Amino acid sequence: METQKKAMPVGVEDFRDLVTKGYHFVDKTRFIRELLDDKGVVTLITRPRRFGKTLTLSMLGYFFNIEEAAENRSLFAGLDIARAGEKYMQEQGSRPVVFLTLKEVRSTDFTSMLTGLTEFLRKLYGEFAYLTDSDRLSAQDKEYFSVIWNATGKAELMKVALSNLMNMLEKHHGIKPLLLLDEYDAPILAAWENGYYRECVDFMRGFLGSALKTNPPLGAAVLTGVTRISKESIFYQGISDSHAAKAAVHCLSGLNNLKVCSVLTERYSDIFGFTQAEAARLMEDCGVKDKLPELKQWYDGYLFGDTEIYNPWSVIQFVDNGCKFQRYWINVSGNSILGVLLKSVDEARYEELQGLLSFRASSVEALMDEGIIYPDIGTDSNALYMMLLTTGYLKAIEIWQDARGRWWCRLQIPNREVLLAYEDEVLARVAGPGSRVALFSMLDAMTAGKAAVFQKYLGRILRDMVSFHDTAQPEAFYHGLMLGLTVLMEGEYRIESNRESGYGRFDIAFFPLKENAPGVILELKAAKSEEELEAKAREALEQIGAKAYNTDLARQGVKEIWSYGIAFCGKRMWMEVR
Numbered sequence: 001m002e003t004q005k006k007a008m009p010v011g012v013e014d015f016r017d018l019v020t021k022g023y024h025f026v027d028k029t030r031f032i033r034e035l036l037d038d039k040g041v042v043t044l045i046t047r048p049r050r051f052g053k054t055l056t057l058s059m060l061g062y063f064f065n066i067e068e069a070a071e072n073r074s075l076f077a078g079l080d081i082a083r084a085g086e087k088y089m090q091e092q093g094s095r096p097v098v099f100l101t102l103k104e105v106r107s108t109d110f111t112s113m114l115t116g117l118t119e120f121l122r123k124l125y126g127e128f129a130y131l132t133d134s135d136r137l138s139a140q141d142k143e144y145f146s147v148i149w150n151a152t153g154k155a156e157l158m159k160v161a162l163s164n165l166m167n168m169l170e171k172h173h174g175i176k177p178l179l180l181l182d183e184y185d186a187p188i189l190a191a192w193e194n195g196y197y198r199e200c201v202d203f204m205r206g207f208l209g210s211a212l213k214t215n216p217p218l219g220a221a222v223l224t225g226v227t228r229i230s231k232e233s234i235f236y237q238g239i240s241d242s243h244a245a246k247a248a249v250h251c252l253s254g255l256n257n258l259k260v261c262s263v264l265t266e267r268y269s270d271i272f273g274f275t276q277a278e279a280a281r282l283m284e285d286c287g288v289k290d291k292l293p294e295l296k297q298w299y300d301g302y303l304f305g306d307t308e309i310y311n312p313w314s315v316i317q318f319v320d321n322g323c324k325f326q327r328y329w330i331n332v333s334g335n336s337i338l339g340v341l342l343k344s345v346d347e348a349r350y351e352e353l354q355g356l357l358s359f360r361a362s363s364v365e366a367l368m369d370e371g372i373i374y375p376d377i378g379t380d381s382n383a384l385y386m387m388l389l390t391t392g393y394l395k396a397i398e399i400w401q402d403a404r405g406r407w408w409c410r411l412q413i414p415n416r417e418v419l420l421a422y423e424d425e426v427l428a429r430v431a432g433p434g435s436r437v438a439l440f441s442m443l444d445a446m447t448a449g450k451a452a453v454f455q456k457y458l459g460r461i462l463r464d465m466v467s468f469h470d471t472a473q474p475e476a477f478y479h480g481l482m483l484g485l486t487v488l489m490e491g492e493y494r495i496e497s498n499r500e501s502g503y504g505r506f507d508i509a510f511f512p513l514k515e516n517a518p519g520v521i522l523e524l525k526a527a528k529s530e531e532e533l534e535a536k537a538r539e540a541l542e543q544i545g546a547k548a549y550n551t552d553l554a555r556q557g558v559k560e561i562w563s564y565g566i567a568f569c570g571k572r573m574w575m576e577v578r
Contacts, residue, residue: 006285008320015058019075024285026278026312029081031056031271032063033088035222038267040259042212042221044184046228046370047263047304048392050313050329051272053224054101057180060222061099064178069093095219096169098162100124101182106190110199113187114158118151121161125149128165134172141168159206163215176219179211185225192374227390228262228370262370263389264396264409266305273302273309282315288323298325301414303395311392314417329392330421356394356413356422363397368407385411393418416491423488439488447510447518449562451577461485462571475526478568482508482522492517502548509549511556518560519553525567533567533574541565541576 009023018025035043047053062072063081073092076082082089105120107113125148132142132149145168147153148161162179169177191200212221261267274282279300283292299314317328352364366385376383388394389411398410413419442457479497486495486508493510501509510520523540527533544550544563553561565576 008316010316010320013054013058015055015062016072016075018055024282024316026274026282027080028052028056028271029059029063029076029079030084031268032060032081032091033084034268034271035060036088036091038259040220041218042223042258043261044223044225044228044258045261045268045272046225046390047272048302048311048390049226050311051392052312053272054103054182056271057099057101057182057222057224060178061097061180063092064095065097066093066095066173066175067097095175096173096177097180098124098165098169098177099180099182103183103186105187107187108194110191110196110203113191113196113200114155114203117158117187118153121148121153121158122151125161125165128169131168131172134168136171137168141171155203156206159203160210162207162211163217166211166215167217170217176217178219179221181208181221181223183225184208184223185227188374189226197374227387228260260370263302263304264368264370264399266307269305269307270309272304273312274315275310276300276308279310279315282319286319286323288319291323294325298416299329301395301418302392303397303414311415311417327417327420330417353422363410363412364394365408365410368399368409393421439485443486443489446564447520447562449518449577451564451575454564454577455573455575458485458566458575459573462568462573475524478524478526479507482524482566486510493520499552501553502551504543504547504549506544506547506549509553511553512558516559518562519550519556519558521549521553521561521563523549523563523565525565527567527569530569530572533569533572534576536567537565537574537576539565540567541578545578 006022006024009018009025012018012023017023045053062075065072069092073089076089076092100120102120105113105116107116125145129149131137131145137145141164144157144164147157148164153161166177166179188197188200188204191197212218259267279295280289280292283289283295295310295315295318299311299318300308302309302311311329314328318325321328356362356364364385366389367382368386369382370386370390385394389396389409393413394411395414396409397412399407400409401407413422438457438460442454442461445451445453445457483495483497489495489510492514493512496506496509496511498505498507499509506521507524508522512519521544523544525536525540527536541563542565544565550561550563563578567574
C-alpha cells in the first residue's frame with residue numbers, strides 16, 4: 001500500500017485551513033456558482049451530520065465576506081469557481097457576512113440553553129466590534145449592541161439579536177449582508193431529547209423568524225440542518241405543504257423565496273459528501289484503488305436526489321486509520337438519535353425495522369412528509385421513517401405518486417456501517433445492553449449443532465428480557481424475536497424468512513456465504529401450555545424433514561445442515577435438533 005500523499009482533513013471545518021495547510025482537498029466551489037445562478041433569497045439544505053455542512057458554509061463565508069476580501073481571493077485561485085469566469089469572481093468579497101453555527105447549543109434544560117445562547121451571541125457580536133465606532137449607527141443601535149456584547153440581554157432581546165445585527169451591518173456598509181446559519185435545528189433536537197421542546201420552539205420561532213421573514217436588511221441566507229421542521233412554525237405561523245414533482249420539495253408559503261433542498265432534492269445533490277468519481281480519485285491518490293469495491297459496501301449508498309454519495313467523514317477516517325474498515329460516522333456525537341427513535345416505536349414498526357436488518361434487499365414504504373414534528377415520532381410511523389431518512393439511517397430508493405396525488409417513498413438501509421448501528425440498537429432492545437458476548441456464544445452454538453448451549457443462552461434471554469405481555473401474539477412475537485437475535489449473522493449468512501423451499505415455507509433459514517460453512521433451519525411453534533413444549537418442538541423438527549425445507553440449502557451445495565424445532569410458551573422453550 002502506498003503512503004497517502006496528503007493528510008486527511010479529519011475534523012477540519014475551516015475552508016482556509018483546508019486549502020492552505022496541505023490537506024487532501026475535494027473542490028466543491030462549484031456550489032458558489034450554482035448558488036449565484038439560483039438567485040435564492042433563503043436556501044435551506046438538510047443533510048445528515050458530518051457530511052460537510054459547516055465546511056461548505058465556511059467556504060461561502062471566505063468567498064463573499066467583504067472583510068479581508070483581497071487576502072481571501074487567493075484561496076480560490078485555480079478552483080472551479082475561478083475557472084467559471086469573472087462573472088462569478090466579481091461577487092467575491094462583495095458583502096458583509098454573518099456566519100454562525102448552532103450545533104454546540106445543546107443543553108439539558110431551557111435555562112441552560114438560554115445561558116449558552118447568551119454567551120454564543122456575545123462572541124458573535126464581538127466579531128463585529130468595529131460597529132461600536134460607526135458613525136452610521138444610532139445611539140440606540142450602539143446601546144443594544146452593548147447589551148448583547150456584554151451578555152446582559154434578556155430572552156426577548158436575544159430573540160431579535162440576529163435581525164438587529166444584520167440591520168446594523170447594512171447601515172454601516174450600505175450593503176445587505178449574507179447570513180450563513182449552520183445546524184439551525186440542533187437546539188431543537190436537543191430540546192426534544194431532554195424534555196423542553198415546546199419552550200425551545202417558541203424561542204426559536206422569534207430568533208429565526210425575525211431574521212429570515214420580517215427582516216428587510218437580509219440580502220440572502222443559506223441555512224443547513226439535519227431536519228426540515230416546517231410544521232413547527234419555526235419561521236412563521238400557518239404553514240401549508242405541497243410536493244413538487246419527483247424532487248418533492250416543500251413550498252413554504254409564509255417565507256418568501258425559500259428554497260428547500262432536502263435529501264430527496266436534486267438541487268445541490270453532489271455538494272455534500274463524495275460522489276463516485278471523487279471517492280475513486282481519492283482511493284487512487286492514496287494508492288488503495290483496490291479497496292474501492294469494499295469501500296462502496298461500507299460507506300456508499302446514500303442517495304441525495306438521484307446522486308449516489310459516499311459518507312465523507314467515514315471515507316476520510318478510513319484512509320486516516322490505515323484503511324481499516326470499521327464504523328466511524330456512527331460513533332460520532334449527535335448520532336445517538338437512532339437509539340432515541342427506536343425506544344419510542346411500537347411493535348408493528350419494530351418488526352418492519354427488524355425486517356430491514358434480516359433482508360438486505362428489504363425495504364419499507366412511507367408517506368413523504370419531510371416537515372418533522374418531533375412529538376409525533378413515537379406515534380406516527382411516517383414521522384419516524386422521515387426522521388430516519390433525514391438523519392442518514394435510511395435512504396429513498398424509489399419515489400412515486402399515488403392516485404390521490406400523495407407522494408410515497410421506499411426506504412432502505414444505505415450501507416454496512418449503518419446496518420451495524422441498527423444491529424446494536426435492535427439487540428440492545430431485544431436482548432438488553434451488554435448481551436453481545438452471550439449472543440455470539442449462542443449463535444456459534446447454533447451453527448455448530450450444540451443444542452444444549454444454544455438452548456441455555458436462548459432460555460436466559462426469554463427469562464430475563466421477555467415479558468408475558470410481549471407474547472400476547474405468540475407466533476409473530478417469537479418469529480420477530482429470533483430474527484432480531486440473529487442479525488449478528490449478517491455478513492456470514494444470508495438470512496431468509498418465510499420463504500418457499502421444498503414443499504412449504506420454512507420459518508427462518510441461514511444460507512452460508514462462505515464455502516464449507518454449515519447451514520441452519522429454524523422452525524418455530526407456539527405451545528398453549530408448558531406440557532406441550534416437547535411435543536411441539538418435535539412436531540416442528542419433523543415438519544422440516546417432511547416438507548424438505550433443506551432443498552434450497554442442498555441445492556446451493558451446503559453439505560452440513562442443522563435443523564432445529566423450537567417451541568415456546570411464555571418464558572419457557574424446548575428445542576429439538578437434527
